[in-house]
Amino acid sequence: MKVAIIGLGLIGGSWGLALRRWGKSEEGKSIKLEIVGFDVKATQRSEAEKQGVCDRTTATPMEAVQGADVIIIATPPAAVRETFEDIADHLVNGAIITDTASTKRQVLRWAKELLPTTVSFIGGHPMAGKTSSLEGATADLFKNCIYCLVPAPTAREEAIEAVARLVEIIGAKSHFIDPDEHDSYVAAISHLPFLMSAALTNLTSESEGWREISKLTAGGYQDATRLSGGSVPMHLDICRTNSDAIIGWLDRYQRNLSELRTMLENAGMIDERGRSRSLESTNSVPLQEYLERARLARERWEEEKARQPERDEMAEVVNMPSKRELQAEYTRMFTGGFFGKRRSNDNGSNEQPRKK
């Protein structure tokens, strides 16, 4: 089996290391695994060879995919499109293509538009939650992580099964999800937090008192701004290919902050001119309840996460959607009906789009 990895950063590198480790197992040996890598940066290619991420690298993506059974595209979102264009005419019939981009709707559109119908595209997104470069790549990066899989409607069932098997091989858990839900969910838990972090960093560091303010910064500020230090090209692509979902969550977030502001105003012992207010004129109950809801929800989330591994062991069967289910889902998506329905729930509501 020949695997091509396009994009040799943290994710591509970790895919390579995890697969090569498996290649040394009995099963791996029997299928004669060969891994070919490509990255636009020559330095990255030689570094990848040095780290043993792949058997060899090539100077172009076209050479890398020649005769490849499986192609893993681990570039930032926008480069996935370019890669599709580059490799489309060089794919063997029946090739299996997957990516690792953080947004999925746009990638699936590009696959439909640019890839031949003789190949199967199964979008992927590992929830590995780590920002780093090739140096941080490890065979264990995906261990126990949720790996979202979003097969194109034209993907063959065996191809979907093959990708699910590869995900299992690298130690992750396949999680089949439709592209619209995927993009909305990660907008809430990943893209919005990134923008919250960037906004805090810009607000504070561009304020006039920053030289003095920064002296007092400690662990809280460090955590709250950590995400803003991530890769700009990657996050720019994420924002561009998921703008509508992010804006939807950002609007709800802003409404939530506005409600919080009212609670602060009512609970405050100091008025807007900096003078003391009489305690009798304040009402701190709504603010207290708000903070208690958050503390409790955070605690519950942490407990759930701690329980995850044992729950996963109980549910060993991969919950793979049937071909018919997929077809129905995607027909809706590509004819636009799904988006139309989704947006109608979005106006003025403080809720996340209703699940179908």
Place this chain on the structure above:
Amino acid sequence: MKVAIIGLGLIGGSWGLALRRWGKSEEGKSIKLEIVGFDVKATQRSEAEKQGVCDRTTATPMEAVQGADVIIIATPPAAVRETFEDIADHLVNGAIITDTASTKRQVLRWAKELLPTTVSFIGGHPMAGKTSSLEGATADLFKNCIYCLVPAPTAREEAIEAVARLVEIIGAKSHFIDPDEHDSYVAAISHLPFLMSAALTNLTSESEGWREISKLTAGGYQDATRLSGGSVPMHLDICRTNSDAIIGWLDRYQRNLSELRTMLENAGMIDERGRSRSLESTNSVPLQEYLERARLARERWEEEKARQPERDEMAEVVNMPSKRELQAEYTRMFTGGFFGKRRSNDNGSNEQPRKK
């Protein structure tokens, strides 16, 4: 020397452990250090005795402060007021009182209102940045941390020097700051991030799709919501005693997010109905610049923090304000002139209040 610690949580407990370690040194032995502790919870008192946080505990704060040279109040902000009321009539002349609350203006007002003029109050706030309970207390908690000191205008110079010396003894760096700046700065770097975190936790966990969304959460979400898991009574007090400063920063933060929303809209490849937009009609330059500014600022901040220890060693002299400087500062503060000036800079400006 007799020290009373009121409130035996993480901060009070760590003060006790750090002072008792010093008590075993030559200098400590020569002054015959005795530490008496009090906490409203009896279980906390016996736990503190077990952990060796103090020599003995008392059943009331009045007993604890009897004959004490130094009193450290390490309760949540609102309980500082109650403690002042409890102990005011039981203090020896010349006693030195300090607190550890996260907001300072309100505490200084209470000190002026409730404490006798025969004692010296020096407000304190260690930037230790850790949320935990007595079990987490350690003699090294304050090591190399910035310790804000906000002396009352009536505090004797020797008392201020004594507190600065105690801060040095526990391994922290004294940082003299006026109460208004303190409260504004910590609102930006600590209280706003806490509320951002609480709002994200509530928004996501109360959304309809949460059961499915939560499956995809990973490291980014964990960091972004971490602060929301902190103590509600403490944060409620912080919000109530610093409401005006927090609201000021929250308003600027919301304006910043609204600008970001416009950039997202312009850069997005997907319109608000979920349809692809032509690339020519998008403009991603402002968004890219915004994200690059944040990434760069975060990087610079990290570099500065890494350099901090060596810089601190170069500047060993504690930068203590003179009595006259303090008096002038506080007269302004308590007559309201300072607040008046501050607010006038606040309207519509995206900047943090101008430094005097």
